[in-house]
Amino acid sequence: MRTLYFDCFSGISGDMVIGALIDAGADPVQMEEELKKLNMDEEYNLSWGKVVKNGITSTKFDVILTSKSDQTHEHSHSHELEHSHGHSHSHSHGHEHSLGHEHNHSHVPHSHPGSRTYKQIVEAINEANFNESVANMSLAIFKKIGEAEGHIHGLPLEKVHFHEVGAVDSIIDIIGSAILIDQLGIESVQSSAIPTGSGHIHIDHGIYPVPAPATLEILKGVPIASNDIRSELATPTGAAIAAVLAGNFGSLPPMTVESIGYGAGTKTFENHPNVLRVIIGETQ
Template sequence: MRTLYFDCFSGISGDMVIGALIDAGADPLQMEEELKKLNLNEEYTLSWGKVVKNGISSTKFDVILTSKSEQPHEHSHSHGHKHSHNGDHSHSHEHEHSHNDEHNHSHALHNHHGSRTYKQIVEAINEANLNESVTNMSIAIFKKIGEAEGHIHGLPLDKVHFHEVGAVDSIIDIIGAAILIEQLGIESVQSSAIPTGSGHIHIDHGIYPVPAPATLEILKGVPIASNAIRSELATPTGAAIAAVLAEKFGSLPAMTVESIGYGAGTKTFENHPNVLRIIIGEIQ
């Protein structure tokens, strides 16, 4: 069985997942074409390229928002900027999108209040005519986040507005990850325990402890690993991808390894490579 293992020794975020999948051999250009079905392409461009994190060559993936998109809130963790922690700018590729279809697109995801509802996001995914498994994966991940946000704020799922997680970058991260996982022919997913980090973060509602309440809610039932790093290591998007897709949490299973990918996070830590490692192989 073709299995993907998330080795989350430095946590997990949506952009790290996509970076690691590209690094393991997935085709980002095919993902980019599929994402155009959402009719959001006038709101972003995508960028990916090699960086070195504490001696590990890895792939950094970014969603760069255009002036037409709503700017993400502070809690949109690692996106929307060009990062060059190690001077490895020369390998980065940016792909401009054509805007000539912008007059016939669905308006499900277009609003101007800085937030999108769970219902709007699900409608847009269903209207996009994506592969069935991509549609199902994406909706399940959004539902996991929506239920957690609803629980924290005391709202039913249909009333949940995605301020932080509904920003364009997270929509791209979740659906993009589903597209690449399907593309790679993954039949099962496993994961290590998830380190959440420690300290505090600034989000819409003020200063919150790490892990943020929504992240912790998403990780109910998932083993959390202790980690001394004072930073947010698991984002709501990354936590939901692991929580929804992984059938089992634990150490690396016995497998014949076929490919390995390293996805770079935005932050750089002094003594710790901030990357997500994925290992893909066959389990007998």
């Protein structure tokens, strides 16, 4: 059985997943074409390339918002600075935390350009005519995040609101990951325990503990690994991808390894490479 293993020794985020899958041999150009089915491609540009993290060559994947997504220069700038992960959010809210951390502001109209409700995202996925596997994976991951955010903020799922900075990024990260996993012919997914990091992050609601409440809610039933890194290692999107897709959490299963990929986070840590490793191979 063709198996994908997430080796999350430095956490997991949506863009680290995509970077690692590209690094393992998936085709980002085909993914970019598939994502056009969402009719959102005027709102973002995608970039990917090789970087070296503490001696490991890895692939960094970025979603860069365009002016068409109605971002102010300041928003776009902070978005790129904070794009991924293991970051401290010290000078602005990071994009994945905007996901759900603004949706309960009643003064934000649902029609605001760039912002999307959970319901609108589900409709966009259903209308895009992805293949069944991609659609099902994407919908399940969004539901996991939406339910967690709704639980934290006391909102029913249909009222959960994805803020514009978080929405576009998370849509690309989640659906892009599903497209690449489908493209690679993965039949089962396993994962290591998820290290969440520790410390505090600054978001729109104030100073929150790490793991953030939504991340912890998403990881209910998933083994969490402890380490002493004072930074956010698992984002809500990364946590949801692992929680929804992985059928088993533990050490690397017996497998014949076929390909390996390293996906880079934005932060650089002193003592270890801030990358997500994916291992793809045949298990019994």
